[in-house]
Amino acid sequence: MTVERILPTEEAYELLGLTREIADGELAPRVARFEEQGEFPREVLRTIGRSGLMGLPYPETDGGAGQPYEVYLQVLEILAGSWLAIAEAVSVHTLSCFPVYAFGNERQRKSLPDMLGGDLLGAYCLSEPQGGSDAASLTTRAEKDGCDWVVTGTKAWITHGGHADFYNVFCRTGGPGPTGISCVIADADTPGLLPQIPERTMGLRSSPPAQIVFDGARIPAERLVGDEGAGFRIAMQALDAGRLGIAACAVGLAQAAVDYATAYAKERQQFGKAIGEFQGIGFMLADMATQVSAARALTLAAARLKDAGRPFSIEAAKAKLFATDAAMRVTTDAIQVLGGAGYVSDHPVERWFREAKVLQIVEGTNQIQRLVIARSLTRD
Structure with a gap:
């Protein structure tokens, strides 16, 4: 099944650039402290909301940004690469706005601008x-x-x-x-x-x-x-889209692990040369990068189906299954590349490893995703 791709607009490119600025300038410097102290980042989420990132896939007429799901998922990927809890919060909030947007009455829908603007979490x-x-x-x-x-x-x-x-x-x-x-x-x-x-x-x-x-x-x-x-029915429709959000979070987390492990492998010297030059490490990095690329492609392909108004729930299940399993494998291997250094909190790979696990569970466990996919293959 193929779907013609709608090329991102200049506005979308600017949006992704803004997201990278926020991720690098606002999220990355704070994540370690907030995670260590277990502090909920409500003010950070208000900043995300004021930047227009809390209601991206909803129409502008309702207070959203009117962006395709394909663009929204790339925003989540960027956020997850710096701070998974923020990306997950945006994904869950987007999911939580769906019932009122899709099924709410006129009075309930009056709250949509505050919801989609992030004033109401x-x-x-x-x-x-x-x-x-x-x-x-x-x-x-x-x-x-x-x-x-x-x-x-x-x-x-x-x-x-x-x-x-x-x-x-x-x-x-x-x-x-x-x-x-x-x-x-x-x-x-x-x-x-x-x-x-x-x-x-x-x-x-x-x-x-x-x-x-x-x-x-x-x-x-x-x-x-x-x-x-x-x-x-409302819950299941919302979860179809929510699974794509979790898949995108997994891609962002895994990409961060690949980037960090690769940079470490270039600098770490053993036996007179960088460890990345050893085939055992190089092949591991190659497999990690390939899994991330495959997960991203599967996730965005499902998003394009959704944007085109085509059935996408099974493809969303595949994307959630593959991307989160890939994130677990990639973060595990990132620790292995760093060796003992990967096991201590001085490096973020151990945190990414701990965070990847939950992505295999939320929005329907990966065993449930396999059940959904298997049933779609065997039913008439």
């Missing part, structure tokens, strides 16, 4: 402690009481949990299965919406997820997004 409450991959079996319940939905249950692994200004909450308003699930949008100050202590994570320490407990949280009935019972 979003979170996506789908996973639960006992049900991550099996989202159709979620148990968080919303009962109608007069003019409100009363929501009770617990959501898990919520990016921006405790920091978000609005939460997309997927909850059961009907019977079992996907058709009993609806989506409501809740403000952070909703009584009964209770963020828990953030998780102690291996990576992404400046943006750890947290559980969100809903203890009889009263959400106005008018905050129902789309039709009652349409929640699962």
